[in-house]
Amino acid sequence: MSKVQPRTLSGFMELLPARQVQFDRMVEILRRTYSLYGFTPLDTPLIEASEVLLAKGGGETEKQIYRFMKGDTDLSLRFDLTVPLAKYVAQNYGHLTFPFRRFQIGKVYRGERAQRGRFREFYQADIDVIGDGKLDISNEAEIPSIIYRAFSALGLKRFQIRVNNRKILNGFYAMLGLTEQSGEIMRTVDKLDKIGPDKVKELLVEAGLTQEQAGEILGFTAITGANQEVLTALEGYRGRNEIFDQGLDELTTVTKYLAAFGVPETHFAVDLTIARGLDYYTGTVYETTMLDHPEIGSICSGGRYDNLAEYYTDKQLPGVGISIGLTRLFFVLEDQGYLNDGLNTAPADVLVLPMTEDLSPAIALATQLRQAGIRAQIHAEQKKFKQKISYADKLHIPYVIFLGEDEIQSGTAAVKDLATGEQVKLPPAEAVAHIQAGLDKRNQGTPILDKGE
């Protein structure tokens, strides 16, 4: 038979087993972290009617969409988890209780040009809090603590949550009489990290600003320092614009509650250069950077918005949310050597090797191990003893149990720790406890190993 070459599409991450275990462990930690903050899981379809998914229409995104006909139906694959959320909330409004806090971890699709580290199918891990008409600022204050806890639980240490408030920016540009140009200005200022202040100033002047205006803007974005210093500097602008003052109040509140939320000062920075998705966000905005890898850009971003679902409903649904691009993050972590390969990635904790023809005792022992929550595999293939040990070695299975006539007669099991070579003969119940204790030790640690501090 002629064969088809098996291959995976470029831009689609498909992991080998040990890596998949590492990825899944990260997903599990994010699920748990999000749950701790009272977010409920959602799972929306990957396919939506194009008319619904693209209600907002236009823009760069549309070109990247996987869109196709099935029969007479115009379908699209979701390109983020926010639009499906908007649809869900508008559609199920009467069945939901607000504030509605949901998390969703799922795949999204964008037909970007394939290049290293860019994915066409990738996981996003999102949370959003949606209010009905109103939403208290304390929700915006809570977000940094969720980001902090999530990345800390993953094992990341050297990261920083950078926060700004769109009202401060809008108010500031209003002071300068530059409200109409503010969108374009912010897009330019957004390039500060990449092209530097001189080039930004040049671009601003080219765009029609006076030298003085451009200078004011750069002076403003140059306000840096400890959070309290930045807030104090911002107080100097107070009283000149209502929106600005409101934004400053919000930023002050967000900063004030950090300590109670358990976020250390070291991991949080008020950063006036951050604007994010210009039209959508209306209050606090967030970015998160790896201090040792600024080139990666933000690994967790989001912000406050006033209208989640305006394309679907007249209801005012303000919210705040963040998103982690998990597939790209995982790629970067692997690429930069951050993955903790010391954590158990074996498919089983114990490999049971029956040494008798009748497998019943080995099966009964494996059943007992499984009932105790220990992952057990029976290796009953017609292979040489050495090959079976090599099987456990290759998969990094921590324990092997030999069960021969001797052990069966004496009601014991010979348990070998493959890392230390230590072997003990124990009655099954004690073997379970012995292995469980060893596993508890081995399973400690985080999926990310961040050596820096």
Place this chain on the structure above:
Amino acid sequence: MSKVQPRTLSGFMELLPARQVQFDRMVEILRRTYSLYGFTPLDTPLIEASEVLLAKGGGETEKQIYRFMKGDTDLSLRFDLTVPLAKYVAQNYGHLTFPFRRFQIGKVYRGERAQRGRFREFYQADIDVIGDGKLDISNEAEIPSIIYRAFSALGLKRFQIRVNNRKILNGFYAMLGLTEQSGEIMRTVDKLDKIGPDKVKELLVEAGLTQEQAGEILGFTAITGANQEVLTALEGYRGRNEIFDQGLDELTTVTKYLAAFGVPETHFAVDLTIARGLDYYTGTVYETTMLDHPEIGSICSGGRYDNLAEYYTDKQLPGVGISIGLTRLFFVLEDQGYLNDGLNTAPADVLVLPMTEDLSPAIALATQLRQAGIRAQIHAEQKKFKQKISYADKLHIPYVIFLGEDEIQSGTAAVKDLATGEQVKLPPAEAVAHIQAGLDKRNQGTPILDKGE
């Protein structure tokens, strides 16, 4: 602004929050169960090159495929998890260790005609054991124990795993000189449950069999009774066909190890009417039925096959696997009132109600609860007290904590159990323990409540 009607495509399951929690709990139990047997998780792309996915080609499936062009690339959405596994194993053969045991729980797509209880996007929860060249029969014997443990862990009681062996069927038809017609015969016999023996006999004769042959076949499929009785009856055919004898040996082995694997006789039946996917399976085949809902058909099926990846590689890769159609199962369970609504589906365990303007103490308390693993939400919206309690009620959040000046001064928290109305004032650490004990009680139980027994 004119609005787009938010809607979800028909045939796509999208759950309300409490139901989603129930669904996710079932997924989690399946993950854990599969892991206990040494299966490693895989996650393959939802999109594959059509050429690769449809290498086998033809058949009913192809019409149902979601297939489309993106630029110049011919793409298809996966319609099961087996073909992607075959691709994965062929492609990564050199990186895998055999027997390779993997589980995958993921969505697949089939553009079936939409009707109640039929889904176009649905989860499959699969396991497969793949051997390199050979695979021991003990793997086939283990499968019923995985099915038994999985459904038992979900809470299902009245189900039966029905097992047959394709070699017994093939051998039997060879004895009758009906090897060439066996495919068609088995398709007809497969209808026994639906149309009854008389109609089946009629169809067989119409298809050209003699009355005697048809009678022999019905006599064979009528062999029922306790497993040992069936095996004994089958022994009566031994010695007439080599394949038959081999199949009988295998079936005997599978049955022999049931007790050691912890599968009670009540939940396992040798059933000679089961054939399954005629071309693919070559040994043991499995179906699982709900005893009180036979009309649903099999809720977990699979079997032994000789060649996983013959379209991609010359390597002989025999395997055995089963699949649970999770979305359809969930639909049926909900429809038939099997879901345990007593299990906690709230997004949070505790709703913290700050009664002071400064939220710091409430935030600090919520932080402490979360550090103890308790899911906590702070309700700081500008709402009346009664509305906040009603929020907790509607979401079935089990505990509310009031934190007013009194409590802050005295270093306590007022914890109210919303189910009993009981309210206690406790220092934070004791409040944590109090809540944890209550939750442990509440979180006992299985997602499925099967009253029958």
